[in-house]
Amino acid sequence: MNRHRACGLSRRSLMAGGSAAAALAFMPDAGFAQDDLPLKARAARKGLVFGAAVQKGQLSKNRRFADAVLRECAILTPEWEMKWGAIERDRGTRDYAGADFIVDYALRHGLHARGHTAVWANNLPAWAQDALKDADAQQILDAHTVTVIDHFRGRVAQWDVVNEAVEPKEGRMDGLRNSILMRQLGRDFIAHAFHLAKETDPAAVRYYNDTGFWADTAEDELRRRAVLRLLEQLKRDGAPVQGLGMQAHLEADEVPFDQKTFRRFLADVASLGLEIMVTELDVNDRYVSGAEPLEVRDGKVADMTRRYLDALLDEPAVAGVVTWGLSDRYTWLNGDNRWARKDRRRNRCLPLDDAFRRKPMWYAMAAAFDGARDRQG
Numbered sequence: 001m002n003r004h005r006a007c008g009l010s011r012r013s014l015m016a017g018g019s020a021a022a023a024l025a026f027m028p029d030a031g032f033a034q035d036d037l038p039l040k041a042r043a044a045r046k047g048l049v050f051g052a053a054v055q056k057g058q059l060s061k062n063r064r065f066a067d068a069v070l071r072e073c074a075i076l077t078p079e080w081e082m083k084w085g086a087i088e089r090d091r092g093t094r095d096y097a098g099a100d101f102i103v104d105y106a107l108r109h110g111l112h113a114r115g116h117t118a119v120w121a122n123n124l125p126a127w128a129q130d131a132l133k134d135a136d137a138q139q140i141l142d143a144h145t146v147t148v149i150d151h152f153r154g155r156v157a158q159w160d161v162v163n164e165a166v167e168p169k170e171g172r173m174d175g176l177r178n179s180i181l182m183r184q185l186g187r188d189f190i191a192h193a194f195h196l197a198k199e200t201d202p203a204a205v206r207y208y209n210d211t212g213f214w215a216d217t218a219e220d221e222l223r224r225r226a227v228l229r230l231l232e233q234l235k236r237d238g239a240p241v242q243g244l245g246m247q248a249h250l251e252a253d254e255v256p257f258d259q260k261t262f263r264r265f266l267a268d269v270a271s272l273g274l275e276i277m278v279t280e281l282d283v284n285d286r287y288v289s290g291a292e293p294l295e296v297r298d299g300k301v302a303d304m305t306r307r308y309l310d311a312l313l314d315e316p317a318v319a320g321v322v323t324w325g326l327s328d329r330y331t332w333l334n335g336d337n338r339w340a341r342k343d344r345r346r347n348r349c350l351p352l353d354d355a356f357r358r359k360p361m362w363y364a365m366a367a368a369f370d371g372a373r374d375r376q377g
């Protein structure tokens with residue numbers, strides 16, 4: 001199987017980003033120090049794609065950030081602008097301005113775009129939370145799915161068609177999340193969404209996206225089993241799912257990680273004939289004491305990144321890595337949410353610091369890409 005075509009991206013485009021510098025750096029005597037090579041170029045050398053989630057305001061208001069994004073990334077995900085709650089706050093009025101801005105920005109500069117996300121029980125508009133309780137829930141969801149995928153047809157290389165349908169903690173036998181979608185539509189809404197996505201934009205590679213398969217904990221083991229069961233069943237039923245998107249919101253401390261367990265899971269996913277993308281990587285440092293010097297926090301973040309990526313990138317089915325944000329300045333983990341640091345210090349969970357300088361996490365990623373197995377053969 002040609003990996004590059006399978007993940008929706010041509011080999012040439014993996015290192016694009018409109019940057020002549022990136023391309024030049026591959027030529028002998030180009031005069032670039034190896035250290036300067038951006039992440040997208042290091043990934044592309046191995047047939048991988050690297051990118052990040054961004055928001056419109058970050059790109060349009062901060063030139064230095066936009067430059068950093070273009071330097072490092074070959075693919076962009078809208079961090080929230082493409083979610084149902086962002087597009088259709090008022091029923092029947094769809095506003096694509098934010099998502100269009102990011103997708104067009106990516107394409108104009110020679111980058112790719114990811115669609116995130118068509119079907120998700122979270123970030124729904126308030127009206128949909130009510131409307132989905134009605135008898136025509138399936139029609140309402142279908143209309144949204146088709147309309148949003150159609151709007152970006154031909155511009156989005158990969159879609160997270162369904163997000164976060166697994167939650168073993170909720171006690172269902174099949175480990176699926178007892179969401180409003182599940183309660184109203186039954187588990188078939190997942191397979192159905194993949195069929196609709198294929199009919200609407202056959203060229204965009206279709207991912208099932210979910211969180212929490214990385215930790216060596218009983219909870220994540222249940223999640224791994226549940227998602228494998230779901231993917232097996234989707235394949236058996238002929239649902240056109242093509243890949244697993246793994247969010248990868250990692251923890252720098254406290255939560256155990258075992259490369260062997262993780263590798264086995266990746267191999268199990270690959271054995272189903274699926275691509276794997278890391279879609280939302282960040283490394284939360286909330287469990288590292290604020291009394292520690294920054295070097296210690298950054299070191300733990302980098303170490304976790306490296307151990308995770310080393311295991312990940314050994315798996316041939318892996319097509320690329322997207323971080324959830326690129327700079328600590330804009331991470332969602334500094335927001336008012338339960339994943340933020342309790343001491344209110346700023347999280348240092350991403351490859352660039354607040355001033356867009358490369359951090360130890362960046363160097364860990366660079367080294368992991370440099371050491372990754374080559375998918376070009």
Ligand code: XIL
Nearest residue numbers: 079080116123163211247280324332
């Ligand atoms: C988050 C964004 O980062 C926030 O800005 C937004 O308000 C809520 O969603 N899993 C996902 C992402 O799939 O869409 C979430 O993004 C983070 C967790």
